[in-house]
Amino acid sequence: MKKVIICIMALMLAFTAFACTAAPAPATQETATEAPAQTEAPAAAPREAELNIMMSFPQYMDQWETYCNQFEEKVLAEQNIKLTINLEMPSSDQYESVLQARLTGDDAPDLYTVHSNNLKVYNEAGNLADLSGQPFVSKLYENVRDTVTIDGKVLAVPIESMAWGVLYNKAIFAECGLTAPKTLDELKNVVSVLEAKGYTPFMLAFQEQWVPQLMTALTLGGKVSGELTDWVDRMYKDAGSYEEVREIFDVIDLIMQHGTDRAMEEGSQAGAADFANGKAAIFVQGTWAAGTVMETNPDFQLGVFALPINNDENCTRVNLSTSTTLAVHPSSKEMDLALAFANYVLDDQDSSALFQSCTFNPIATCHTYEAASWVNDASAYVANGRAYQDLVLPSAVTEEQGKLLQEYYVGSVTVDQFIARMDEVFKQANALN
Numbered sequence: 001m002k003k004v005i006i007c008i009m010a011l012m013l014a015f016t017a018f019a020c021t022a023a024p025a026p027a028t029q030e031t032a033t034e035a036p037a038q039t040e041a042p043a044a045a046p047r048e049a050e051l052n053i054m055m056s057f058p059q060y061m062d063q064w065e066t067y068c069n070q071f072e073e074k075v076l077a078e079q080n081i082k083l084t085i086n087l088e089m090p091s092s093d094q095y096e097s098v099l100q101a102r103l104t105g106d107d108a109p110d111l112y113t114v115h116s117n118n119l120k121v122y123n124e125a126g127n128l129a130d131l132s133g134q135p136f137v138s139k140l141y142e143n144v145r146d147t148v149t150i151d152g153k154v155l156a157v158p159i160e161s162m163a164w165g166v167l168y169n170k171a172i173f174a175e176c177g178l179t180a181p182k183t184l185d186e187l188k189n190v191v192s193v194l195e196a197k198g199y200t201p202f203m204l205a206f207q208e209q210w211v212p213q214l215m216t217a218l219t220l221g222g223k224v225s226g227e228l229t230d231w232v233d234r235m236y237k238d239a240g241s242y243e244e245v246r247e248i249f250d251v252i253d254l255i256m257q258h259g260t261d262r263a264m265e266e267g268s269q270a271g272a273a274d275f276a277n278g279k280a281a282i283f284v285q286g287t288w289a290a291g292t293v294m295e296t297n298p299d300f301q302l303g304v305f306a307l308p309i310n311n312d313e314n315c316t317r318v319n320l321s322t323s324t325t326l327a328v329h330p331s332s333k334e335m336d337l338a339l340a341f342a343n344y345v346l347d348d349q350d351s352s353a354l355f356q357s358c359t360f361n362p363i364a365t366c367h368t369y370e371a372a373s374w375v376n377d378a379s380a381y382v383a384n385g386r387a388y389q390d391l392v393l394p395s396a397v398t399e400e401q402g403k404l405l406q407e408y409y410v411g412s413v414t415v416d417q418f419i420a421r422m423d424e425v426f427k428q429a430n431a432l433n
Contacts (some may be wrong), residue, residue: 205271
């Protein structure tokens with residue numbers, strides 16, 4: 001009997017085990033219900049930022065506005081920063097005073113242009129960030145990098161590095177059988193031939209004082225570099241005088257006496273446009289005016305020659321310099337963005353188009369465009385050793401030269417008064433330093 005009961009119990013246990021393993025488990029609510037789809041987190045709103053940039057060449061406003069817009073788009077796409085660039089371009093003759101007011105008034109722009117000759121002064125005043133470690137530095141041509149290096153530090157991004165003299169209309173010269181003059185006598189002959197053929201020799205546009213100042217820049221540069229090589233050093237020691245360079249008025253008088261009328265009513269931009277339209281054959285203006293000239297008359301045959309000072313060809317030279325540079329103020333509240341823009345000026349992809357549109361010379365390995373023909377004209381003087389480095393004069397002296405030449409043109413000062421006043425201003429500048 002026990003054996004029968006044991007066998008029955010064993011069979012029941014076996015049947016129960018089989019049933020448990022064979023029957024499917026009922027679906028639970030969790031396994032029967034699909035998991036809800038996950039949604040992506042909303043993109044973070046871009047950070048807003050501003051950069052204030054101040055530049056000294058309003059003739060290139062369109063080009064730089066476009067470039068600033070490109071940088072804003074780049075920063076938004078790459079860093080999710082909605083950047084607003086406030087680009088300010090005072091007129092060239094007011095730029096220095098406006099900038100100084102901003103710097104001394106605790107309203108310094110994040111980036112601003114400064115002449116390379118003034119980098120040392122601005123650095124000593126604590127207004128320049130050291131850019132030596134920035135990526136753009138390795139792209140610069142060595143001779144260009146040297147022009148923005150003070151005490152072993154790169155203090156700015158060079159922008160305008162150029163050789164320049166005076167502009168002339170090659171088509172008119174060819175029609176008249178003329179070539180670029182090498183001496184003052186040859187220039188006088190050019191003037192005579194042009195007038196005999198019915199052409200006005202010189203385009204005069206003296207409304208802004210920096211334009212007539214170009215005459216002193218070129219004449220002093222040629223005279224000092226060719227003959228009076230120690231003149232600038234002696235002027236800084238109060239041991240020189242403008243009387244030593246009185247000769248520069250020989251060519252200045254020639255220009256003023258054989259130029260277009262109403263010069264004090266003509267601005268630089270209007271002058272460049274009138275020159276492009278054939279109003280005169282020669283324009284004492286740098287190659288930075290080429291953009292306006294070629295935009296006004298795309299078929300214009302533009303050339304450059306060195307302005308003769310006297311009959312010594314060694315004094316007939318073009319100016320070779322880095323003029324405009326872009327500095328970063330050390331107190332910028334958006335330092336990373338300011339440095340990024342400084343580097344973007346020499347961007348591998350975008351910089352060539354900017355520099356070419358402004359007719360600037362190539363200054364770095366990232367520049368792959370071919371220089372314009374008028375640039376090559378000036379470069380030929382450099383290759384032949386007929387160039388001088390931009391003279392380093394106090395800003396007050398440069399400004400006074402332009403102002404006095406305006407007064408000289410209208411007859412309110414004489415050469416003697418010009419000389420006396422310039423000697424006085426140079427000594428005043430020395431006393432301040």
